[in-house]
Amino acid sequence: MSDEFEDSRIFLELYYFTVSLITENLNPIKYFKSDFVVLIQPIIEKFVAQFPGQSERQIMSNNAYKTLVQVYVQKMRPIIDTTKQSGLWIPQGGSPTNIDATELIGQVLSSEAADVEQILILRSVKINNLLYSPELTLYYNACLMCCQSPIVIVRLYSYSLLRSAPVIVDLRHLFNVFKVAMDFWQRGPVSFEFCAALFLLLERLSEHRPSPIDANEFNLILSLIENINNSQNFETLMCFDTSLKWMYKLFTQEMLNNVIKNSIEYLKQSHSGDFCIICHCLSVGIGDPSQFLDIVAAALRTVACWAHPIQREARASLAALPLHHSTAISDGIIDIIASVLEQPPQISEPTLFIFAEFLSSYYLGTSAPLKMNLLKSLLGIMKQNEGKRNLPHDIRNIIVAICSNPVRLLEVLSNINESRTIIINIISGVDKWSNSLMTTLAAFPSYVITSESDAKSAAKNLREKMLSIEDKENNFYNVRLHKDLPLLVSIYPGEIRKLVENLNETFDEDLKYIVIELFTIATLQGRIASECRDLLQLLPKTNYESDYSNLVKTIEETLKRPKSVFEELSSHIDDGLSQFLVVGSASHTAASLLFEHVVWQENSDSLVVCKRLQLRPASWFASALASLFSSIVKEPTQGLTKLIDSAAKSPERLVWIGYIIFNRIIPLLKEILTNETFYLLPKYSLYPQLEFEPTQEELNKIEEMQTKYKPALQSLFDVIVGIPKR
Secondary structure, three states: OOOHHHHHHHHHHHHHHHHHOOOOOOOOHHHHHOHHHHHHHHHHHHHHOOOOOOOHHHHHOOHHHHHHHHHHHHHHHHHHHHHHHOOOOOOOOOOOOOOOHHHHHHHHHHOOOOOHHHHHHHHHOOHHHHOOOOHHHHHHHHHHHHOOOOOHHHHHHHHHHHHHOOOOOOHHHHHHHHHHHHHHHHHOOOOHHHHHHHHHHHHHHHOOOOOHHHHHHHHHHHHHHOOOOOOOOHHHHHOOOOOOHHHHHHOOHHHHHHHHHHHHHHHHOOOOHHHHHHHHHHHOOOOOHHHHHHHHHHHHOOHHHOOHHHHHHHHHHHHOHHHHOHHHOOHHHHHHHHHHHOOOHHHHHHHHHHHHHHHHHHHHHOOOOOOHHHHHHHHHHHHHOOOOOHHHHHHHHHHHHHHOOHHHHHHHHHHOOOOHHHHHHHHOOOOOOOOHHHHHHHOOOOOOOOOHHHHHHHHHHHHHHHOOOOOOOHHHHHHHHHHHHHHHHHHOHHHHHHHHHOHHHOOOHHHHHHHHHHHHHHHHHOOOHHHHHHHHHHOOOOOOOOOOHHHHHHHHHHHHOOOOHHHHHHOOOOHHHHHHHOOOOHHHHHHHHHHHHHHHHHOOHHHHHHHHHOOOHHHHHHHHHHOOOOOOEOOOOHHHHHHHHHOOOOOOHHHHHHHHHHHHHHHHHHHHHHHOOHHHHHHHHHOOOEOOOOOHHHHHHHHHHHHHHHHHHHHHHHHHHHOOOO
8 A cells, every 4th residue: 555645745845845945045054954854854763763773873874874865855956956947946025125015916816827927926925024914814815826726836836835924823814814725625626735735724723722802713714614524635635634633623522523423424425534533533422333333334335445644544543442432333343344354455455454453452342252254354364465564463463352352262263173273373472361261272281271380480489589588579479479379379289388398487477478378278278188287387386476377277277177178078079070170181171261261251240350350260260170169168068069969960060160159259359459458369269268058049040051151161172172282
């Protein structure tokens, strides 16, 4: 997609700069120090971006930089030659003092066609004498008229004259200029240079702060430009500032409401700029989002013909829309986009460029269902454009956004057998995933929710801190010690030994509390009860009440029991279910992933809490299932044992039990978020010691989930077993 407009704009700037060199003393040095730097700055910024990390001296000594500057200096030579040949290389204000400026400008305005002769007349006017006078209005009008000349040099020169003229500060005079400008605007096609001149006027007007005395004149000007977008010329005007800052500064809320109403009709007439106006207004709460389906349908008819600056602005405007109006984005909109992506490249590629960030934001920010036709269209375009730079990158971002939701990812992997490898290759390149299904498939070589090496590394990190005098790090305490480490050690409780063995060698009471809390979790879980009894003697003894005294008492009382909660509950597990308790088995992994699948699918408070606490549901359930919820419930009640018995023939019921129990601790986790007491996260999430007896409502929920989600367990098992490990 070439950007011819950018080349035209740069040439226009270069021409204006060249005309500004024509002075009485013909000394251009001061202009090179100011105007040329402004002109070439955006060009140099793009150039410098190609050499990241290099110093200013290195860049300026680069031959490519010298060539770049030389190119633009050489481009000025034909401009200078042409201007001299036309007789226009003369300074401003060369007319005799006895000739009236009004008479001179009147000759231009009364001429039938604008040519070099009219430019010579305008160039001879002493414009510095026109400041604050009505004649300055006539001068502006004459320049606007010459911007419509069929002669290119006349249009370029007249734009330069208007830009160099004094700014009109009297709104009564400015009203007359806008009246003439809008008459040209509505009459038919206008030139590129005219649009540049009009944009200059609009930009200056947007910076104007009218006094109460001038309010009436200011409103009259606004009434002239209120329907400025009702023109085929608007796309060219918009290219000078695709964000339309001048419009949003000038127009009132009521005017913007009228603009967006009219824009929908104009869009149907192929006015591409109106699409950007609509998207911007919708994102700030202006307009009716229920009409978005019709808006997208109208835009997609002509999207391939839009100017590249408009396409870029539409892309940026659409990106934020799903965050503000996700409910307005219906399945129909995604279906329309998907259908256009199936069309030939000249239509599908511009559509993808414009809607890529919109689709990424939509799927990242919502739990919207997967559209298989969209995914297949994306994979098809990617296959055809593998060598191109931007399109495959955009497609990867959309696919990553789709797969960020484990429910959609399971559907993708279950339905696209021939493209599984491509999908895995795309999403395995992401550095960090909160999606446990993707982590399981792409990150680790065995069937685990998280790696045992992570647990060993985390325990080693804590052990080193216990034995050092290193300052506490907020991130280490708030994230690693309160969330990650307790989960890891609860899944792999064997790591507790090395921590407890070094317990009496640290003087940090906070670290002692953390280790003893981890030991408490391992003790209550009961999976390594005999090892915990051996380690009991290593716990610190104090003659005073400390923060961890109650934890030590809990450990001692738990280990005195003849039979732990885990042992009592595991007696209800037969050989067919035993694999579901083994960390690292495909059954345990599939059940943990199913739990996360259900949390995302239900889209209830539990998902919100998990996201805000950055708590992976699958990791929590992996810990809870391996210990049969023994640290979470206080006693193995009759209701809980009956539920576990029911899982003998339907192993997935263990997941539904976990979901019910997890919902019981959600109020406690909300309390953590409300009070910002994150140090309580291990207690409330891993050993809240609930009195659990299922209610009839919870029993009904279990049966409902059995009907709704039972097939998902087999699908997850098939997916994690069927894809080769890395």
